[in-house]
Amino acid sequence: DAGITQSPRHKVTETGTPVTLRCHQTENHRYMYWYRQDPGHGLRLIHYSYGVKDTDKGEVSDGYSVSRSKTEDFLLTLESATSSQTSVYFCAISERETGYAYEQYFGPGTRLTVT
Amino acid sequence: AQSVTQLGSHVSVSEGALVLLRCNYSSSVPPYLFWYVQYPNQGLQLLLKYTSAATLVKGINGFEAEFKKSETSFHLTKPSAHMSDAAEYFCAVSSGGSNYKLTFGKGTLLTVNP
Numbered sequence: 001d002a003g004i005t006q007s008p009r010h011k012v013t014e015t016g017t018p019v020t021l022r023c024h025q026t027e028n029h030r031y032m033y034w035y036r037q038d039p040g041h042g043l044r045l046i047h048y049s050y051g052v053k054d055t056d057k058g059e060v061s062d063g064y065s066v067s068r069s070k071t072e073d074f075l076l077t078l079e080s081a082t083s084s085q086t087s088v089y090f091c092a093i094s095e096r097e098t099g100y101a102y103e104q105y106f107g108p109g110t111r112l113t114v115t
Numbered sequence: 116a117q118s119v120t121q122l123g124s125h126v127s128v129s130e131g132a133l134v135l136l137r138c139n140y141s142s143s144v145p146p147y148l149f150w151y152v153q154y155p156n157q158g159l160q161l162l163l164k165y166t167s168a169a170t171l172v173k174g175i176n177g178f179e180a181e182f183k184k185s186e187t188s189f190h191l192t193k194p195s196a197h198m199s200d201a202a203e204y205f206c207a208v209s210s211g212g213s214n215y216k217l218t219f220g221k222g223t224l225l226t227v228n229p
Contacts, residue, residue, distance in 0.1 A: 031215055045216060045217075106159040106160070107158055109157075
């Protein structure tokens with residue numbers, strides 16, 4: 001299994017509070033991604049990173065920010081959590097090599113509940 | 116733009132029966148295609164991938180998928196279902212190049228009945 005950990009694995013928080021989720025990898029992969037998974041929607045990309053301090057928005061980035069100060073860590077922050085951000089959050093990593101197809105490897109997920 | 120459509124949000128088969136999970140894609144360039152499996156309360160695991168080397172791709176756990184350009188399809192099959200195959204399956208597409216993002220389908224939940 002790819003060396004990807006996510007913390008915390010479960011979190012319950014109140015509306016309006018800030019929340020930070022952490023993704024840590026030991027594979028030294030360049031690309032890292034944050035997704036959210038909701039019933040009936042599959043996985044939707046929130047933000048991604050293509051290197052240290054290089055990040056960009058995905059399709060559902062409103063209300064989220066990210067930071068990557070080290071290759072191994074990618075942080076997802078909800079500045080002011082809302083109930084619509086209750087979801088399961090997955091981190092993924094990938095590495096681009098010539099001839100490779102950008103397959104991504106996923107962490108175990110963080111279940112976030114906003115009350 | 117790229118997109119994926121998985122036909123059938125829920126498929127139910129008997130143990131030992133053929134498994135067929137359908138995936139159709141849309142891509143403006145030759146795509147890379149993937150199938151992932153997710154067991155309850157776990158992350159996604161790569162089952163197999165298509166990278167243009169061969170149209171019939173074999174993956175783990177006895178699954179395979181065939182790329183059909185004319186039908187823009189990449190259906191997942193397994194000749195004989197096992198109880199342990201019960202999970203959710205996701206098809207994903209990437210257009211490669213400078214686009215290193217995957218676009219996922221909404222998933223198909225496979226139930227295997229004894």
